[in-house]
Amino acid sequence: MKARHLSVAVFAFVIVAIQLATHFSGRAYYLTQFTMAAYYSLLIIGLCMLIGYAGQISLGHAGFFAIGGYVSAFLTTHDFSAQKSSALVSFLAKAGVLGIRPDLYGGELLTFQPWPACLIAVVAAVTIAAIIGGPVLKLRGHYLAMATLGFGIIVYRIVLATTALGAADGISDVPAFTLLPGIQVTGRSSERVMNYYIAWGVVTLSMVLLLNLIHSRVGRALASIHGAEDAAEATGIATATYKLKTFVLSAFFASLAGVLLTHYNGGIGPSEASVMKSVRYVAIVAIGGMANLWGALSMSLVLNYLSLRGYFGTYDDAVFGGILILIMLFAPDGLLRRQVFSDFKRLFSSGSGQGEA
Amino acid sequence: MDLLSVDGLSKSFGGLQAVNDVSFTVPKGAIKALIGPNGAGKTTLFNLISGVLPPDCGSIGFNGSPVQGLRPHRIAARGIARTFQHIRLFPKMSALENIMVGRHVHSRAGFIAGMLNLPFTRRERRNVRQKSIEIMEFLGIAGLAEAEATSLAYGQQRIVELGRALACEPRLLLLDEPAAGLNMRETGEMASLISRVRDQGITVLLVEHDMSLVMNISDEILVLSYGQKIADDTPLAIQKNSEVIRVYLGEADA
Numbered sequence: 260m261k262a263r264h265l266s267v268a269v270f271a272f273v274i275v276a277i278q279l280a281t282h283f284s285g286r287a288y289y290l291t292q293f294t295m296a297a298y299y300s301l302l303i304i305g306l307c308m309l310i311g312y313a314g315q316i317s318l319g320h321a322g323f324f325a326i327g328g329y330v331s332a333f334l335t336t337h338d339f340s341a342q343k344s345s346a347l348v349s350f351l352a353k354a355g356v357l358g359i360r361p362d363l364y365g366g367e368l369l370t371f372q373p374w375p376a377c378l379i380a381v382v383a384a385v386t387i388a389a390i391i392g393g394p395v396l397k398l399r400g401h402y403l404a405m406a407t408l409g410f411g412i413i414v415y416r417i418v419l420a421t422t423a424l425g426a427a428d429g430i431s432d433v434p435a436f437t438l439l440p441g442i443q444v445t446g447r448s449s450e451r452v453m454n455y456y457i458a459w460g461v462v463t464l465s466m467v468l469l470l471n472l473i474h475s476r477v478g479r480a481l482a483s484i485h486g487a488e489d490a491a492e493a494t495g496i497a498t499a500t501y502k503l504k505t506f507v508l509s510a511f512f513a514s515l516a517g518v519l520l521t522h523y524n525g526g527i528g529p530s531e532a533s534v535m536k537s538v539r540y541v542a543i544v545a546i547g548g549m550a551n552l553w554g555a556l557s558m559s560l561v562l563n564y565l566s567l568r569g570y571f572g573t574y575d576d577a578v579f580g581g582i583l584i585l586i587m588l589f590a591p592d593g594l595l596r597r598q599v600f601s602d603f604k605r606l607f608s609s610g611s612g613q614g615e616a
Numbered sequence: 617m618d619l620l621s622v623d624g625l626s627k628s629f630g631g632l633q634a635v636n637d638v639s640f641t642v643p644k645g646a647i648k649a650l651i652g653p654n655g656a657g658k659t660t661l662f663n664l665i666s667g668v669l670p671p672d673c674g675s676i677g678f679n680g681s682p683v684q685g686l687r688p689h690r691i692a693a694r695g696i697a698r699t700f701q702h703i704r705l706f707p708k709m710s711a712l713e714n715i716m717v718g719r720h721v722h723s724r725a726g727f728i729a730g731m732l733n734l735p736f737t738r739r740e741r742r743n744v745r746q747k748s749i750e751i752m753e754f755l756g757i758a759g760l761a762e763a764e765a766t767s768l769a770y771g772q773q774r775i776v777e778l779g780r781a782l783a784c785e786p787r788l789l790l791l792d793e794p795a796a797g798l799n800m801r802e803t804g805e806m807a808s809l810i811s812r813v814r815d816q817g818i819t820v821l822l823v824e825h826d827m828s829l830v831m832n833i834s835d836e837i838l839v840l841s842y843g844q845k846i847a848d849d850t851p852l853a854i855q856k857n858s859e860v861i862r863v864y865l866g867e868a869d870a
Contacts, residue, residue: 468731475730483706483717490704495692495721
């Protein structure tokens, strides 16, 4: 328990150090990419629970991210004033769920407030995860991978083909999300530092919750399912239920990440739902060490930041595909494992040995 | 009073009748052994009782209520725990953690409680840990608590697996070849452990090939051959049963 708290403290220190470094080097604009990386990391740590701890693969998590982002974006930008006469809309408006705000052209929009929109978006994603998870998680290995891949493709094609969701353009002009009075998720540069801390604060809080979880009865049950499913079942663990709940939990984090990043960016486009995004997420979990939340989180921070700053250029997707292949070939347990360093040493020593022979 | 009563149980795989109309009972507090040549259907019978396989027909009554067709985790929750012929410990976990998983059905903390690490969750974890250590002490393996379970010696792994089953506080314990792969000294230790488990009030049904262990500790022996029951009696009577001798040793030339 002490070690867990220490890791969280070190992580918080790193987050503050990054902010101070960008501040004093006059590169505060770097924080934008760090903030976006935080929201992707929120998805990553949820996916890490599913892949690393429950032992179930998903190649469709960009789909849950997109459901969260799109539902929230649609509800907070769609003008409901045409339906003002309907009982439901007028009731919601009176209840404060819908609110009037000015649009870009000086007119008025009647849209959902961000909080209820966020709630609806997350509940929608979690419900869909619970519905498809039941049958899909009965599959194993590459069959499960293909089924979740299919789900991801369906979401991608739907957002791409739906005009109400902006088709290929996506949805823009998504308003700021006021979490608490004075605390807003928004991309305005005046709020950059605050948003950096909001984003990483959410991630840190989520890490604490997930670290608690893996050290709990549920964490032990998940590890036992991963290790020997038949024995776990014979020990009284409802394996199917635990897999489903972890799947739903990971969809919760993915959709919440989608909601928050959409409000931060002020919009969302279909590329967020693309299959290559899902592959990228799996690659990051894999390179972080599968059952290693800190590994996945640190790799997510670094790789997402580099990708968002454009270091991989037009090879962006290829880099993540390449990483996945290399990890599967040379370090299926991930890079951030002590054992890997000794493996590399052996690789080089045997290589030089052959060279001499 | 019978704890387990099996009636007309059958299971076939394609054309193979693995278990054919088998009926027997296990009295409360007894050690009952299940023997028979390879392929007699012993492990299939275990898998039917523990819910790994659904029976084609027949009934399994446990403590007065039917349990056939229930999922294995439900059967475990009713009070039937088992070990496996090929040891199935959880890798990358210590021996103690393996046994702590066995406390699953006797603890409650779910996802939300686990994430929030509530006071009751912490208290529960302490209790689970304490109880698991007591079980390791009972089995004489308390010194192995922190060792990685799958790196232990084979005989020790068998005892850890027994401990995990005991952590479920079962009323009926199914042991699938508990002495397989053990040397003579370890087999003797296992026999005395099983007797001590029974003395705690736990009924035991075991599959075993080691006849000295079976004859020493069993109250009753059930003999299967080609999926059918051919005898169900006390050890002494089984040793004199001509049908059992024929099945095990072949026809007498005369």
